[in-house]
Amino acid sequence: MAAVDCRGRVADRTVFAALGWVAGTPLAISVTDRTLVIGTDPGGVFGMTSQGHLRLPAHVRHRCGLVSGDRVLLAAYPERSVLFVHPPAVLDRLLADCHAALLGGDRP
Structure with missing residues (x-):
């Protein structure tokens, strides 16, 4: 978990180190079902900041409903150099579906 700061930055050195991402690593960012999918891309127009932040x-934050102070779940897949960033609304939906399944299909 990491917080989004007032400039839209996310900092988690452990996750970024596991991915091998350093300052200047070119990245592509897409949004699928309100989840950010971020991966290395030689032609990527985004990148890690010189301070090691993402x-x-x-426009991406607005599309996902992220605001300053929101905590996001970071899920890294180093073998593919991909990071999934799950906003709070996505986590709420995923957990509601999981809990419904645990309760035999009835949503709480």
Whole structure:
């Protein structure tokens, strides 16, 4: 878990180190079902900041409903150099579905 700061930055050195991402690593960011999918891309227009933060562009944050102070779940897949960023609304939906399944299909 990491917080989005007032400039749209996310900092988690452990996750970024596991991915091998350093300052200037070119990245591509897409949004699928309100989840950010971020991966290395030689032609990527986004990148890690010189301070080692991942900056999420404003249009991406708006599309996912992210605001300053939101905590996001970071799920890294180093073997594919991909990071999934799950916003709070996505986590709420995933957990509601999981809990419904545990309760035999009845949503709480």
